[in-house]
Amino acid sequence: MAFETASAAATLPSRTAETAGTGTPLVDPFGRAITYLRVSVTDRCDLRCVYCMSEHMTFLPKADILTLEELDRLCAAFVARGTRKLRITGGEPLVRRGIMTLFRSLSRHIETGALDELTVTTNGSQLDKYAGELAACGVRRINVSLDTLDPQKFRDITRWGDLGQVQAGITAAQRAGIAVKINAVGLKGVNEDELGDLVAWAHGEGMDLTIIEVMPLGDIGESRLDQYLPLSMVRAKLAERFTLTESDYRTGGPARYVRVAETGGRLGFITPLTHNFCESCNRVRLTCTGTLFMCLGQEDAADLRAALRASPDDSLLHATLDEAIGRKPKGHDFVIDRRKQRPAVGRHMSVTGG
Numbered sequence: 001m002a003f004e005t006a007s008a009a010a011t012l013p014s015r016t017a018e019t020a021g022t023g024t025p026l027v028d029p030f031g032r033a034i035t036y037l038r039v040s041v042t043d044r045c046d047l048r049c050v051y052c053m054s055e056h057m058t059f060l061p062k063a064d065i066l067t068l069e070e071l072d073r074l075c076a077a078f079v080a081r082g083t084r085k086l087r088i089t090g091g092e093p094l095v096r097r098g099i100m101t102l103f104r105s106l107s108r109h110i111e112t113g114a115l116d117e118l119t120v121t122t123n124g125s126q127l128d129k130y131a132g133e134l135a136a137c138g139v140r141r142i143n144v145s146l147d148t149l150d151p152q153k154f155r156d157i158t159r160w161g162d163l164g165q166v167q168a169g170i171t172a173a174q175r176a177g178i179a180v181k182i183n184a185v186g187l188k189g190v191n192e193d194e195l196g197d198l199v200a201w202a203h204g205e206g207m208d209l210t211i212i213e214v215m216p217l218g219d220i221g222e223s224r225l226d227q228y229l230p231l232s233m234v235r236a237k238l239a240e241r242f243t244l245t246e247s248d249y250r251t252g253g254p255a256r257y258v259r260v261a262e263t264g265g266r267l268g269f270i271t272p273l274t275h276n277f278c279e280s281c282n283r284v285r286l287t288c289t290g291t292l293f294m295c296l297g298q299e300d301a302a303d304l305r306a307a308l309r310a311s312p313d314d315s316l317l318h319a320t321l322d323e324a325i326g327r328k329p330k331g332h333d334f335v336i337d338r339r340k341q342r343p344a345v346g347r348h349m350s351v352t353g354g
């Protein structure tokens with residue numbers, strides 16, 4: 001496997017290797033087992049969705065980005081501690097150079113049965129190119145973000161995206177035998193009248209659909225209140241068109257699903273604001289610089305890059321991980337309020353990959 005070479009160290013964490021718990025499951029102070037790792041392999045993206053980024057984004061310095069080999073080693077350390085689900089995200093993960101080398105390497109954890117799921121969340125722009133390779137790496141199910149079926153609206157939301165390209169990517173993934181779930185952010189006055197049509201379309205194409213409440217991460221140059229659509233309202237409106245019945249389908253992610261009688265398909269709601277799901281949290285997030293965020297909605301983080309680069313041995317890394325998981329907070333403090341000028345969390349969604 002041809003990986004790039006790792007480079008040098010940074011400040012070391014304070015704990016010593018004696019506390020390292022290789023093989024021990026990661027359990028947070030609230031008794032939640034951490035079995036789901038989301039890895040943002042780049043904060044860069046070929047789109048600029050209005051709810052995610054500002055048009056003129058400053059990205060992380062390239063010099064700070066972990067090599068693919070380092071990301072692979074970090075993922076392996078999590079797998080050794082009980083991670084069963086690994087999601088590659090970004091920015092746009094499929095624009096990172098050499099990304100298939102990482103997928104090919106990670107697929108060993110699927111082959112050995114150490115991982116239940118290796119998956120990706122993508123905007124779909126590169127999927128027609130990579131669908132076959134992803135399938136060959138054991139990726140069985142992916143999430144594609146798509147908020148509208150109107151090409152002009154799609155361009156407006158993403159600032160310059162090509163809807164046809166994403167649809168071609170979805171088709172390529174399905175042909176490769178990968179199940180696709182569509183993620184749509186509910187946006188006030190933008191796609192709120194189209195969500196019923198998105199349900200009908202996704203289910204007609206054999207895909208699940210999840211609708212997401214906009215979250216206040218990062219300064220995007222406009223008020224979140226102008227975008228925010230409570231999903232309780234969306235659900236009530238969809239219930240006028242469809243018969244929705246509760247479903248106990250779960251993926252290990254935060255969506256709660258209903259079955260749509262008219263289409264036979266599944267519809268998920270991700271409602272961090274109107275119906276917080278933190279109590280059952282099972283996940284942490286690793287960025288492309290090796291920073292571990294214990295919660296999407298909080299700033300506290302641990303520097304795994306320093307521990308990684310300190311030694312080829314992983315004991316300091318595991319000690320740092322134990323310490324970090326020991327600080328995992330109970331939940332987020334998201335508020336969407338016009339009086340709040342600054343978002344509760346300064347980093348953009350693209351840093352942690354949602």
Ligand SMILES: Nc1nc2c(ncn2[C@@H]2O[C@H](COP(=O)(O)OP(=O)(O)OP(=O)(O)O)[C@@H](O)[C@H]2O)c(=O)[nH]1
Pocket residue numbers: 087089121143181183212215251252253254255270272281283296297332353354
């Ligand atoms: N607040 C909050 N939002 C989350 C969390 N995990 C995922 N999301 C949001 O849910 C949306 C969809 O996430 P995905 O990348 O599709 O991942 P997932 O929901 O775990 O996917 P599935 O495996 O299909 O359930 C994104 O906008 C994420 O930001 C979480 O732990 N907390």
Ligand SMILES: C[S@@+](CC[C@H](N)C(=O)[O-])C[C@H]1O[C@@H](n2cnc3c(N)ncnc32)[C@H](O)[C@@H]1O
Pocket residue numbers: 045051052089090091092093121122123143144145183184185212213214215216217349350353354
């Ligand atoms: C940050 S993107 C990264 C992966 C990839 N670029 C994509 O768009 O699927 C992951 C998910 O976060 C969602 N997202 C981005 N910003 C958001 C926000 N402020 N609130 C809620 N969801 C958001 C996107 O719609 C997408 O489904």
Ligand code: SF4
Pocket residue numbers: 045046047048049052053090091092123145349350
């Ligand atoms: S949501 Fe995904 S595709 Fe859109 S700007 Fe953010 S990272 Fe890029």
Ligand code: SF4
Pocket residue numbers: 254272277278279281282283294295296297329330331332
């Ligand atoms: S907001 Fe934080 S605690 Fe709540 S589900 Fe997401 S990551 Fe877990």
